[in-house]
Amino acid sequence: MRHTGVKIMKNKIFLILFAALLLYTLAGFFIAPVAIRWYIPRYTQKNFHCRSSLAKVRVNPFLLTVEAKGFSLDPPQGPSLV
Numbered sequence: 273m274r275h276t277g278v279k280i281m282k283n284k285i286f287l288i289l290f291a292a293l294l295l296y297t298l299a300g301f302f303i304a305p306v307a308i309r310w311y312i313p314r315y316t317q318k319n320f321h322c323r324s325s326l327a328k329v330r331v332n333p334f335l336l337t338v339e340a341k342g343f344s345l346d347p348p349q350g351p352s353l354v
């Protein structure tokens with residue numbers, strides 16, 4: 273019985289799937305929140321000509337949820353957005 277567990281762990285497909293799951297997890301929990309906090313203010317500045325900020329961003333890649341706290345959007349100096 274023990275030999276079967278070692279054989280499965282050394283299987284190339286199992287190792288590839290495990291590495292893909294690990295990469296997905298690390299990217300979802302750690303890289304995505306940083307990327308969102310970096311990208312959103314630049315996007316609003318470029319497209320809407322106003323400032324925005326995010327205090328905290330949480331991403332759960334397994335539940336496919338994004339939670340953003342402390343979002344603020346300062347209106348532009350010129351005409352209003354709406």
